Amino acid sequence: MNIKIQNMTKTLNHTDILSDINLDMTGGQVYGLHGINGCGKTMLMRAVAGLIHPTKGQILVNGRILQGQNSFPENMGLLLENPAFLNQYTGFVNLKLLAQIRNRIGTDEIRESLKRVGLDPDDTRQYRKYSLGMKQRLGIACAIMEHPDLILLDEPFISLDETGVQMTRTIIKEEKDRGALILLSSHDYELLTSSADQIFHLTAGKVTKHFQKLQDGTFKEASL
Amino acid sequence: MKSYNLIRYDLQKNIRAHAFHLLMICFISVFCFAFFYADAVQTYWSARTFHENVQNMRNAGVSLTDSLLHLTGGMLPIHNFSNIADQRIEDYPIKWLVIQFLILYFTCEYARSDLSGGGVQILSRIHNRTLWWIAKCIWNFITVLSCFAVLFLTWFILAACFHIPFTSSIDNNLFSGMFYALPKISQVSGKQAFLIFFLLPVLTCSSISLIEMTLTLYVRPVIAYILCCIYYLAGMFLVHPLFLTNYSMSIRSSIFAFYRFTPAVGLGICLILMLLSIIIGIIHLSKMDLLDTTQMKYTRSWL
Incomplete structure (x- = not known):
C-alpha cells in the first residue's frame, strides 16, 4: 500500500480548507495528523478516503489517481468522527450487515474483531443503548474487521477510557505489524506519539511540521 | 451480489420506520374508505334508517370502480379562477394529496442523511458512487410501491368486507356528486382501471419522489420536499x-373523456423523468464532496 498526495488543495466556498498538501505514505507505518480543531485533519482524512475531490493536485493510491466514480481506495477501513450505525440492531448485527456487502469475512471474524475492541459479540443490547465509548469501540471494530490495507482513524481515542485507549494502541500496533497503512488524527500530541511513526502537524489547512520517530521512541522534526 | 446486498441493507436500515409509515397509510386508507362509504350512502339517502339507506346504495350498484374514483379521482380543474373563492374545501382532493405528500415525506431525507452518516461505510466498501445511487433509487421505488400496495390492499379488503361489488360500472349519481359533471362512459375495462387507478398513481408518485431525492443532493431535504409539494x-x-398531478388524478385521464391526458403519455413522461433523475443523480454524485453535517457549513448557507 502506497499513498502519494501531490500538491493537493481543497477549496470550499472560496476558502482553502486544505492548501498545497504533499505527503508520501507507505504500508506498515502509522501516520498521525495533529492540529487544533478545524485545522483540516478530518478533511484530509476524507480526501484520502475518496469522499471529497481535490480542487487542485491529486491523490494516488498504489499509483491509481482517486477521481470521479472510482474515487475510493481499495480495501479500506474507515472510522470517521461520528460512527453511524443502525440504532435498532446490536453491534454484532450492525457489523454483519456491513460485512455482507463485500462478503469477504464470516461471523467468526466479526466476533473476533468485536472481542479485540473489548465488546461482547453476544451482547443483546441495541446500538442506541451503547455508551459513547462503546460506540467508538464498535466504530474501530468496523474499521479493522475486514483486514484492510488502509485504515483511517479520525480521533480514535475520543470518548475512550484508559483501558480503551490502551486497547486501541495495541490494535494499531497489531495492524501495523500486519502491514497495513494507518492514518490517524488527534488533537492530542501525546496520544499520537504513543502510536504513530510519523506525525504531520497541520495549521489552517497546511502541513507546517513533520516529526519522525527515532529508535529510542522520541520524535525529531524532519523536513517536509 | 453487491447490489442485492446494498438494497437489502437500505431496506433493513429503514424497516422499523417503514413499518410505521405503512401502518399510517393503512389507517389513512381506512379513513378514506369511511369517507367514501358515507358519501355513497348519503347519495342514496331516502329512507329512515341507516340500514335501509345502505341497502338503497347497494341496490343502486355502487361498485369498486366508484370507490377507486372516489379515492384517486382528484378534481376537474378550475377554469375560472375568479370563482376560486366559491370552491368548497371538500371539492379539493385533500385525502389524495395527503397520501402523496406523506409518501414524499417518507422518502425525502434518507439518501441525503445517509451520505453524511452510515452511507459512508457502505461507499467505502462498494467503491462505487453510481451503484450506491442506483440502490437508493431502487429503495425509493420499493418504498413508494409498498405504500400504494398497502393503501390498495386495505381498500380491497374493506370493499370486500362492506359488500362493494368488484365490478367496473360507474354510478351516475355518485360521479356527479364528486365531480359536478355526468360521466361520459358507463364503465372502465380491467386494463384501463389498472392503468389509471394503480399504475399511473404509483409511477407519478415514484417519479416525483425520485426528483425530490435528486433535489436533496442540491438543497436541503425540507426545501426539496416543499418544492415537490408545490409542483404537485x-x-x-x-x-x-x-404537471404529473394531471396523470395521478384518474378523472383527468382521457378514458373519462374530459381531458386528453392519455395514460400512455403519462407513463412515458414518468419513465423519462425517473431516468433523468437517476442520471442527474449519478452525474452530480460523482462530482460531489461527501461532507458530514458539521462540514456542510463550508458549502451552503441557507440551502
Whole structure:
C-alpha cells in the first residue's frame, strides 16, 4: 500500500480548507495528523478516503489517481468522527450487515474483531443503548474487521477510557505489524506519539511540521 | 451480489420506520374508505334508517370502480379562477394529496442523511458512487410501491368486507356528486382501471419522489420536499402534461373523456423523468464532496 498526495488543495466556498498538501505514505507505518480543531485533519482524512475531490493536485493510491466514480481506495477501513450505525440492531448485527456487502469475512471474524475492541459479540443490547465509548469501540471494530490495507482513524481515542485507549494502541500496533497503512488524527500530541511513526502537524489547512520517530521512541522534526 | 446486498441493507436500515409509515397509510386508507362509504350512502339517502339507506346504495350498484374514483379521482380543474373563492374545501382532493405528500415525506431525507452518516461505510466498501445511487433509487421505488400496495390492499379488503361489488360500472349519481359533471362512459375495462387507478398513481408518485431525492443532493431535504409539494399542488390547477398531478388524478385521464391526458403519455413522461433523475443523480454524485453535517457549513448557507 502506497499513498502519494501531490500538491493537493481543497477549496470550499472560496476558502482553502486544505492548501498545497504533499505527503508520501507507505504500508506498515502509522501516520498521525495533529492540529487544533478545524485545522483540516478530518478533511484530509476524507480526501484520502475518496469522499471529497481535490480542487487542485491529486491523490494516488498504489499509483491509481482517486477521481470521479472510482474515487475510493481499495480495501479500506474507515472510522470517521461520528460512527453511524443502525440504532435498532446490536453491534454484532450492525457489523454483519456491513460485512455482507463485500462478503469477504464470516461471523467468526466479526466476533473476533468485536472481542479485540473489548465488546461482547453476544451482547443483546441495541446500538442506541451503547455508551459513547462503546460506540467508538464498535466504530474501530468496523474499521479493522475486514483486514484492510488502509485504515483511517479520525480521533480514535475520543470518548475512550484508559483501558480503551490502551486497547486501541495495541490494535494499531497489531495492524501495523500486519502491514497495513494507518492514518490517524488527534488533537492530542501525546496520544499520537504513543502510536504513530510519523506525525504531520497541520495549521489552517497546511502541513507546517513533520516529526519522525527515532529508535529510542522520541520524535525529531524532519523536513517536509 | 453487491447490489442485492446494498438494497437489502437500505431496506433493513429503514424497516422499523417503514413499518410505521405503512401502518399510517393503512389507517389513512381506512379513513378514506369511511369517507367514501358515507358519501355513497348519503347519495342514496331516502329512507329512515341507516340500514335501509345502505341497502338503497347497494341496490343502486355502487361498485369498486366508484370507490377507486372516489379515492384517486382528484378534481376537474378550475377554469375560472375568479370563482376560486366559491370552491368548497371538500371539492379539493385533500385525502389524495395527503397520501402523496406523506409518501414524499417518507422518502425525502434518507439518501441525503445517509451520505453524511452510515452511507459512508457502505461507499467505502462498494467503491462505487453510481451503484450506491442506483440502490437508493431502487429503495425509493420499493418504498413508494409498498405504500400504494398497502393503501390498495386495505381498500380491497374493506370493499370486500362492506359488500362493494368488484365490478367496473360507474354510478351516475355518485360521479356527479364528486365531480359536478355526468360521466361520459358507463364503465372502465380491467386494463384501463389498472392503468389509471394503480399504475399511473404509483409511477407519478415514484417519479416525483425520485426528483425530490435528486433535489436533496442540491438543497436541503425540507426545501426539496416543499418544492415537490408545490409542483404537485400546481398540477391541480394547471392543465398541462408536464404537471404529473394531471396523470395521478384518474378523472383527468382521457378514458373519462374530459381531458386528453392519455395514460400512455403519462407513463412515458414518468419513465423519462425517473431516468433523468437517476442520471442527474449519478452525474452530480460523482462530482460531489461527501461532507458530514458539521462540514456542510463550508458549502451552503441557507440551502
